[in-house]
Amino acid sequence: MASIAAVCQALHIMVVRQCFSGSGQANRSVLCLGFSSLVPPIDYKRTTLVLTPRERRCTTHAICQATKSREELLVVVGGGAAGVYGAIHAKTVAPHLGVVVIEKGKPLSKVKVSGGGRCNVTNGHCVDNMILAENYPRGHKELRGSFFNMHGPVDTMSWFASHGVELKVEDDGRVFPVSNSSSSIIDCLMSEVKQRGVSLQTRKIVTAASILSSGKFLLEVQQQSSDHGYTLASQLGHSIVDPVPSLFTFKIEDLRLRELSGVTFPKVKVKLKLDSVQRNIPQLTQVGPMLVTHWGLSGPVILRLSAWGARFLFSSGYKGRLFVDFIPDLHVESLKLILSYHKQQYAKQKVLNSCPPEFGISKRFWSYVLEQQGLSGDILWASIPNSSLMSIGSLLKDCIFEVTGKGQFKDEFVTAGGVPLSEISLNTMESKICSRLFFAGEILNVDGVTGGFNFQNAWSGGFIAGTTIGGLALGSYPS
Numbered sequence: 001m002a003s004i005a006a007v008c009q010a011l012h013i014m015v016v017r018q019c020f021s022g023s024g025q026a027n028r029s030v031l032c033l034g035f036s037s038l039v040p041p042i043d044y045k046r047t048t049l050v051l052t053p054r055e056r057r058c059t060t061h062a063i064c065q066a067t068k069s070r071e072e073l074l075v076v077v078g079g080g081a082a083g084v085y086g087a088i089h090a091k092t093v094a095p096h097l098g099v100v101v102i103e104k105g106k107p108l109s110k111v112k113v114s115g116g117g118r119c120n121v122t123n124g125h126c127v128d129n130m131i132l133a134e135n136y137p138r139g140h141k142e143l144r145g146s147f148f149n150m151h152g153p154v155d156t157m158s159w160f161a162s163h164g165v166e167l168k169v170e171d172d173g174r175v176f177p178v179s180n181s182s183s184s185i186i187d188c189l190m191s192e193v194k195q196r197g198v199s200l201q202t203r204k205i206v207t208a209a210s211i212l213s214s215g216k217f218l219l220e221v222q223q224q225s226s227d228h229g230y231t232l233a234s235q236l237g238h239s240i241v242d243p244v245p246s247l248f249t250f251k252i253e254d255l256r257l258r259e260l261s262g263v264t265f266p267k268v269k270v271k272l273k274l275d276s277v278q279r280n281i282p283q284l285t286q287v288g289p290m291l292v293t294h295w296g297l298s299g300p301v302i303l304r305l306s307a308w309g310a311r312f313l314f315s316s317g318y319k320g321r322l323f324v325d326f327i328p329d330l331h332v333e334s335l336k337l338i339l340s341y342h343k344q345q346y347a348k349q350k351v352l353n354s355c356p357p358e359f360g361i362s363k364r365f366w367s368y369v370l371e372q373q374g375l376s377g378d379i380l381w382a383s384i385p386n387s388s389l390m391s392i393g394s395l396l397k398d399c400i401f402e403v404t405g406k407g408q409f410k411d412e413f414v415t416a417g418g419v420p421l422s423e424i425s426l427n428t429m430e431s432k433i434c435s436r437l438f439f440a441g442e443i444l445n446v447d448g449v450t451g452g453f454n455f456q457n458a459w460s461g462g463f464i465a466g467t468t469i470g471g472l473a474l475g476s477y478p479s
Contacts, residue, residue: 073097073098073099073100074087074090074091074097074098074099074100074469074473075099075100075102075206076099076100076101076102077101077102077103077205077206078101078102078103078104078205078441079101079102079103079106079107079108079200079202080107080108080109080110080111080441080442080458081108081110081111081441081455081458081459081462082440082441082442082457082458082459082461082462082465083101083103083440083441083462084101084107084108084189084193084462085189085458085459085462085463085466086440086461086462086463086465086466086469087099087101087193087198087466088189088192088193088196088198088466089462089463089466089467089470090465090466090467090469090470090473091196091197091198091470092196092466092467092470093466093467093469093470093471093473093474094469094470094471094473094474095196095197096473097469097470097473098199099196099197099198099199100198100199100200100201101193101198101199101200101201102201102202102204102205102206103200103201103202103204103205104202104203104204104205105202105203106202107190107200107202108185108186108189108190110413111182111185111186111189111455112182112183112186113182114182114413114455115174115176115182117181117182118176118177118180118181118182119176119177119181119182119184119185119186119455120174120175120176120450120451120452120455121156121157121160121167121175121176121177121185121452121455122153122156122157122175122452122453122455122456122459123135123153123173123174123175123451123452123453123456124153124157124169124173124174124175125169125172125173126153126173127153127154129143129144129147129148129149129152130144132148132152132153132453132456133147133148135448135449135451135453136446136447136448136449136453136457137246137283137307137308137310137416137447137448137449138416138417138445138446138447139421139444139445139446139447139448139457142421142422142426143426143446145426145427146426146427147426147427147460147461147464148456148460150427150460150463150464151459151460151463151464152456152460153175153452153456155463156456156459156460157175159459160177160185160188163188163191163192164188165177165184165185165188166178166179172300172451173451173452174451174452175452204222205222206220206232207220207222207231207232208220208231208232208235209232209235209236210235210236211236230243230418230419230443233418233419233439233443236431236433236434236437237431237433237434237437238419238420238423238431238433238434239419239420239423240417240418240419241417241418241419241420241445242417243415243416243417243418244310244311244314244415244416244417245310245314245406245414245415245416246306246307246310246414246415246416246447247303247306247307247413247414247447247449247450247454248303248306248406248407249293249295249296249297249298249302249303249306249406249407250296250297250298250302250306250322250401250403250405250406250407251295251296251318251403251404251405251406251407252295252296252297252322252401252402252403252404253402253404254401254402256368256371256372257292257296257368257401258294258295259364259368260292260364260365260368261292261293261294262291262292263291263292263362263364263365264289264290264291264292264299265289265290265291265299265326265361265365266289266360267287267288267289267328267329268287268288268289268290268301268324268325268326268328269285269286269287269324269325269328270285270286270287270290270301270302270305270322270323270324270325271284271285271322271323272284272285272305272309272312272313272320272321272322272323272403273320273321273322273323274309274312274313274316274319274320274321275316275320276312276315276316277312277316281308281312283308283309284305284308284309284312286301286304286305286308287301287328288300288301288304289301290302290324293407295407296401296403296407297322297401298407300450300451303449303450304449304450306406307414307416307447307448307449307450308449310416310447311416313406318403318404318405318406319402319403319404319405320403321400321401321402321403322400322401322402322403323398323399323400324398324399324400324401325396325397325398325399326359326361326365326396326397326399327359327360327361327396327397330358330359332393332394332397332398335359335393335396335397336389336390336393338356338358338359339356339389339392339393340386340389342354342356342381343381343382343384343389346381347380347381347382348380348381348382349380349381350377350378350379350380350381351370351375351377351378351379351380351381351384352366352367352370352377352378353377354381359396361396369392369395369396370392372395373388373391373392373395375388413454414442414447414448414454415442415447416445416447417445418442418443418444418445418446419439419443419444419445420445421444421445421446424438424439424444426464427464428464428465428468429461429464429465429468430468436472438465438468438469439461439465440458440461440462440464440465440466441457441458441461441462442454442457442458444457444461
């Protein structure tokens with residue numbers, strides 16, 4: 001159950017429906033549904049919320065307070081990035097709109113821990129939306145259109161800057177608050193929630209939703225839900241692409257490698273080969289920084305590879321072979337020439353104490369390479385046979401590791417799967433199957449690589465859905 005909880009974090013659905021009073025006059029109710037993490041089954045008494053034209057009854061007192069009037073109501077279930085951002089923008093467009101956010105745990109919990117507690121807000125290097133879309137293993141084709149044109153990284157950065165959050169773009173494009181604290185983002189959003197008059201309710205979650213023949217909404221609410229988030233989307237007519245983990249580290253069974261825990265490589269080239277994948281897939285080769293952990297390999301290049309290979313790895317039982325080029329900027333023949341030259345120049349030095357500086361690798365890793373070739377670090381360069389030099393060169397350019405599983409801490413932060421993008425209109429986030437049903441966030445079959453792209457999906461989807469719902473409340477959009 002714990003692994004499912006990680007898979008199902010931060011999902012959001014938005015629903016808008018028209019209700020009619022007995023006199024036939026429209027009394028529009030706006031409903032936004034979202035989901036938070038799945039938790040183990042707990043036997044709590046369920047409550048039911050019914051929205052009707054003449055009265056709205058519920059057994060949750062806090063929600064009743066927000067629904068006593070006959071004004072429009074937006075209920076956001078799931079206080080993650082997309083849900084909160086969408087609620088704020090719906091309220092911004094339609095100030096009269098009643099907005100209630102329902103969250104099982106603490107609002108914006110993923111925002112708090114992302115980026116090592118710094119919150120990687122978005123990515124500042126992808127100003128071209130076509131290039132931006134290529135960072136989404138699920139969604140790279142569909143997101144080339146209006147999605148990011150309506151609210152892209154520049155819009156996200158401008159919004160936070162205009163609300164008092166100073167941002168910085170790091171060398172790799174990742175955007176963080178200048179404070180290096182996710183609290184700056186959370187405080188900004190929660191301040192807007194308060195100033196806009198959004199009601200926040202915690203320790204509650206909607207576990208079922210249906211539309212009665214009368215047009216009324218029937219919602220099932222309980223505390224500490226044991227229901228699966230995607231169930232609500234299915235209940236409202238949508239299909240679900242089975243969710244699997246994305247953005248995870250690789251477990252490697254190599255005891256000697258584990259002794260290198262903490263060693264980093266600024267740039268490596270990795271290629272993943274799986275028995276179940278016979279054709280060549282360009283995205284299963286990635287270049288970037290890598291980190292050795294005490295259970296295997298991590299870092300941006302591994303996380304990107306896990307995202308593009310998420311479904312292939314799942315079907316392969318997370319087992320495969322990883323080919324690593326530790327010095328991708330040098331051709332193998334050039335590398336071997338460097339080794340031969342180094343042997344001549346430093347013939348009387350111990351091999352462990354004299355690694356060619358052109359390689360840019362640490363002494364700890366150099367020792368690992370020598371050990372893999374059965375060489376003692378105490379021997380002199382002059383004593384190394386040329387055949388061993390060739391083997392060292394080949395190892396540095398094509399080192400093979402056996403992948404035996406995902407990172408042991410269930411550290412996947414993103415899910416591949418959800419509602420297919422073919423079932424929604426990305427320019428409004430409205431369902432093509434159920435009128436007045438909107439989606440935003442990770443419940444969609446969209447996921448990005450590491451670097452701020454997943455939060456950008458949340459900000460963009462939340463903005464589009466929220467402003468569309470706000471426009472509906474104002475009558476700006478066709479009903």
